[in-house]
Amino acid sequence: MKPIEIAKELDEALITRKSLLPFFKKIENAPAKKIVIDFSNVSFISRSAADEYLKHKARTKKNISEIHMPKVVSSMLKSVDSADERPFLEENPPKAAQIFLL
Template sequence: MEDKVIDIAAQLGRDLKSRTAVRDLYDKFVNNNWTDAKIDFSNVNFVTRSFMDEFYNIFVANEEMNAELINLSPEIKAMLDAVKSTQRKPEKSAKIFFRKSSDIEFRSISEANKYLETLPF
């Protein structure tokens, strides 16, 4: 089966600025069961470092995703490389410790974020 090509500018706009936009795109991937896709940056004008940091963690470093980035401009590629160079190697799983010594393990940052959003504060 051929990989789906996602025009990220059509999904999020030509200027990619927020971490929330990355999470929205990830939710769209999950809801449509897209795990293998080519993400096309050809129509993107600008990305912020915070957008690219979140994008890197959710799409590039996430073992659940098989996303190939295509048509990156030299500026966007430079931002991706800058973000990549500052990342720590991920541990096998993120753990949150509670007073009762029980552990909750998550397979991804997105999964941990979804859990945290359900907690009442």
């Protein structure tokens, strides 16, 4: 199966979790067991979309690999993959300065 160009399927910036769902549905329905995702022309991936991508990749029975991944995408995927379980501020919330009536 030839590589799937994710920017052509979705858009240049991968922004929301929900936007990835049809893409992964297409992958699941593809007959091939080995899928190559081409990240050419992807200009940006959000943290949420990166998290969603990694979750789908971990869950699927397909063997997924990537090509032409720009640094802006690889660094976000790496950042999300290596993050702690809970957002840091939940453990150490900043102290609120004051409460006002508006």
